[in-house]
Amino acid sequence: MKLGILPLGRPTFDVPFAEKNLSAMLTALEAAGAKVLGPRTLLFDAEATEAAIADLKRQEIDFLLLLQVTFTDASLTVAAANAFDLPMAIWAIPEPRIGGRLRLNSFCGLNLASHALGLSGRKFSWLYADPADDIAGELADLLSGKRVVGQLEGTIAATTSEAAEEVVRKTAGKRIARLGEHPVGFDTCAYDKANLKALAGVEVEELNLDTLFDAGKIADADDVEELRRTVDAEGLEDVDQTELDRSLRLKIALDGIRKDGRFDAFAIRCWPETFTEYGGAVCGPVSLMGEARVPCACEADVYGALTQLVLQEASGEAVFLTDLVDIDTSDDTSVVWHCGQAPLSMLAEGEKPLATIHTNRKMPLLYEFPLKPGRVTFMRISQAHGKPKMILAGGDMLDRPKSFTGTSGVVRFDTSADQVLTRVMDSGLEHHMALAYGEHRPLLKEVAAAMGLPVLEL
Template identity: 60%
Template sequence: MSGETLTIGVLPLGRPTFDVAFAEEMLAGMMADLRASGHRLIGPEKLLMDADATQAAMTDIKAEKPDRILILQVTFTDAALTCRIADTFPQPLAIWAVPEPRLGGRLRLNAFCGLNLASHALGLRNRLFSWRYAAPHTSGIEALLTEEPMVCPLISQITDADPEYGGALLDGLRGRTIARIGAHPDGFDTCAYDSARLADLIGMTVTGFELADLFDRARAAPEAAATGLKTELSANLAGLDQVDQTQLDRSLRLKLALDGMKAEGGFDAFAIRCWPETFTEYGGAVCGPASMMGEGRVPCACEADVYGAATQLLLQAASDQPVFLVDLVDLDSSDDTGVVWHCGQAPMSMAEPEAIARATIHTNRKMPLLFEFPLKPGPVTFVRLSQARGQQSLIIARGEMLKRDMAFTGTSGVVRFDRPAEEVLTRVIDSGLEHHMALAYGDHVGALESFAAAAGLPVIHL
């Protein structure tokens, strides 16, 4: 199609909880590039912040009979609207997500994570698409607009690793229990699960609770226990007195509530619907409590990600150390590095020793308690019990966490993968990987391959 003028339907997706002014600046640059391409553009040139605005734009675009559909992933969004767009338009589909500078401040756009969720959801639906992860005013726009879909699904392979050690890992996971608190958010296909399928795979069981159960327990926690937990934390965490003390108390009570649920139910891990209700209905973050639970070898997965919690238990067993469930939020080919991040819930033992671990607030919701520190340098292993493209597999990566300044607020680290960053970027999108991976320090690839052999799971190496 090169040289042909196309009619392109453009849908710029964003969310008001991110840096809207910066997002609008990025959108202006993206639209300038699109106009310079010479193709006919239809659709709004403003951020579509909700389903109603997006549906109205889709209706207008559909009437114009576009040749292609382009989603501009300007900030993070879940995949619900992307899937609705894909279902509405049979035309070739493309997604352009923008990176943001690693300045040590808040994650202002988190657009890569939105692309990650979209690739997983579209992969489950067997919908191929083209994609681009690049700043405005960089080359490559014409290929995105005119070429065939770029996604090339990866083929998982049965490993030839010795299953003996992996069999012991698998046996150790059988009978483990996960408490799922609340349902995963809409548009997070990455966090969907089938309890029977998980039980068949590794023998874990899931017990469901409502968020109200957690909140009621937290409100009923003894004041003295919350005060004692704050005193204990203050020995290793600076700035506790600088955050809102009422919200801090609520947050600490969530830790006490989780402790109580574990004591009563014997749960080995939790998968918690962490937002928005912990902020909007309860009034305190569960991120700091998740960090403390993880340090105590009771991993907690965000967004009610049950397979994420199961993955944490696997990697914890393989590594014999605390694990951290991360988002991959950036890959930079020019620096050959990626950034892994989560709001503020890495186990404290992963902190860079020379850094001061601090108490902080959630960057979007503005409530404590979150931890803030860069991750320490050293070899790291990533893994995901994956359901990408509807097939269960084990997705593994290895790298080196670098001694770098903190890329974004919360808990984050700059990692150099075994493969070049550009290849990792492509393989993440091609695989349809979920947006959560478990991280542990050390090289545990051999143990994980052995586990996969014992469990009959095919493997994809990023």
């Protein structure tokens, strides 16, 4: 077999660690007996990746393998898929849960890729495995096309209820402010305003990201100082104080925009411009807004904001829009994480929130703490495979130390970790799911029926 590889990465992650893992992946592929063609170094940008694609086309490869060494968006994955009418696979890798930064975030890249490829009906094989483990059998299956992604669809519940109808009525008429456009390659965050209005009766107003930045810059200094005094976090004095001030101003700005526009939720393009153009993180302010029952979705994820509104209404609890970043089948657990924006009511007992900086962009304010143990419900109003549906999961958040910096929790889903991993891939699920504490799936299934949405359970 002439195996063409594209090793994908981003320089904002731990490049030396990524290179070490890439070396191990190449060693495993060579041991599998394939003739490996293509670059042996990480491809960090479109120019390098497009050049590598052109080179592989000239070599007339038999099989295309994308090495998802770190997180990347799906744009180059889709470009590669479109360039070759060949069997294709993606190999992503876990990383140790040792409490430090999320050094690779490889699974999230696979998650984005599976959703984007699912929208176009492009079949691919996949593997999520450590190259240092004994994976010869799994790798052989991958390269022989035996691990092809499936396509799961849901079913509509037969009945609804007055409580579910009330959730739908209360959600209708809500207003979401979208601040900035979603990043390129984040097909998971794309939306159609008319379709969303028809589905849920929710309005979206599209605002420029400068609306947020300009409001932050003119925020009243006394209001900012008062907010600072109420921030419950250790180490507030240890972060850059100018950047902290800018970050807190974004909370004041969001409050003002919400009041002026009568908004109930936000979908915010949180990076890179909040760091590169404005100079402070919006993650901490998002945590504070969520605690105040004004959900905010990262990466301008409008359906993520809608998901939070529905789950918040159904649960009566604060919600957290999170990434699934690791699944460990040997431990039968998974890790949910986001940079540092979980509502403070999700703080584990006996822990104190730490004021910290964004691991990639190095600016405050973010919170760092492990999520408290307890029963949890996950939900996403999804557009997977181009068909609206509600995706649900239930599980127990465990009493475990934090896996990574930011806000994260170790969850044991009701179904096995192996099944969750497969069903995430086969469902084409977006990379954001909302979680709330408590068991809310029975009501949410009825809500889905009232909205005309099929339900798919992980």
